Amino acid sequence: MEYLIALIPALGWGLMPLITGKMGGSEANQIFGIGAGASIVGIIAFLITQPTVSAGAFIFSMVCGALWSTAQIGQFVSFKRMGVSSTIPLSTVFQLVGNSLIGVMIFGEWRGAKALLIGFGALLIVIIGALMTSVSDKKGDSKVTTSNVIFLLATTIGYWIYSSFPKIPYLANQSSEGIFLPEVLGILVGAILYELFTGNAKAFGQKEQYTNILGGISWGIAAFAYIFAARSLGVNVAFIFTQLNVVIATFGGILVLHEHKSSHEMKFTLLGILLIVIGSVATIFA
Structure with missing residues (x-):
């Protein structure tokens, strides 16, 4: 049963x-929709669970949730600029590399030469995998441009902060x-502030504002299930299962959202995704 629960986040x-x-x-x-x-x-x-949480921790968690929303906004913008099948692998790599470096430099993870060698070797595999997913047949026509990648990287900082704060x-x-609860309420508050301060208040009268709540429910269920997956299987094993989300989102973007890739590009995407998953799993052994 715990393994089935671990598949829910992915x-x-x-x-x-x-x-x-x-x-x-x-x-917007x-x-x-994600926040709501x-x-x-x-x-x-x-x-249902009726947990206890201090007032200070409640407020602090809300702030971290709001910071996460800035990263997610950047990802949504990137979906439109580069497509889901190109954005998700790159975003996954930026999150993994950033979180790993923060873990090493701030929280003292990957101690010892062996752990550092395995860890940074795994990150190199992940980076190569990400580069392979962005291969395009038409040079100069690829949506994975330097400016789009830098934008995605800059907004990923919000994910790094969000991932680090529980530690x-x-x-x-x-x-x-x-x-x-305060985390997800912070996401909602961040979304509302974004709409108000960017002149998008009219979004509250648009149908898409509320149909996107379905995506938020999917995200929320996944996030809550991860709590129990990490508790029953351990963070390392639970993390392995979450890496399947890059497979679902990438190929879902191609099959469901009809994001075109040639047979040549698809070969590189398949191999790139495989390397991302292998590298992600390998970081656990560092």
Whole structure:
């Protein structure tokens, strides 16, 4: 049963970009949908589990959730610029590399020469895999441009902060269920502030603002299930399962959202995804 639970995060996070892609709308519509849908899941989960959380941790978690929303907005913009099948592999790599470096430099992970060798070797494999997924037959016609990649990398900083905050000693004694609700409420608050301060208030009257809540529910269920997967199988094993989301989202973008790739590009994408998964798994042994 625990392995079935561990598949939920990969499925939910892999389906989210496909759902929002089908629902359409602007990035403002989509980030609001994620925040609202995830908040619905968070409220239900909070009522069922009834965890305790301090006021300080509640506020701090909300701030981190709001920072996550900035990264997700960048990803939604990138979906439109480069397509889901090109954005997800690159985003996965940026998150993995950034989180790993933060873990090494700030939290003292990968101690010893052997661990560093395995860790950085695995990251190199992941980077090569990402480069392969961006191969295009038509030079100069690829949507994976330097400016688009830099934009995605810059907005990924929000993901790094979000991924790192549970490791902060201030939250060490807080339950995962307790900080889940303020996290997702922070995403919703971040989405609302984004719409108000960027002149997108009209989005509240658009249908896509609310149909994208389905994507948020998918994301929220995945995030909450990961808490239990990590608890029953351990963070390392649970993390391996989450890497399947890049497979679902990438090929879903091609099959469901009809993002075209030639047979030559598809070969490189297949091999690139394989390397990303292998490299991601290998970091666990560092």
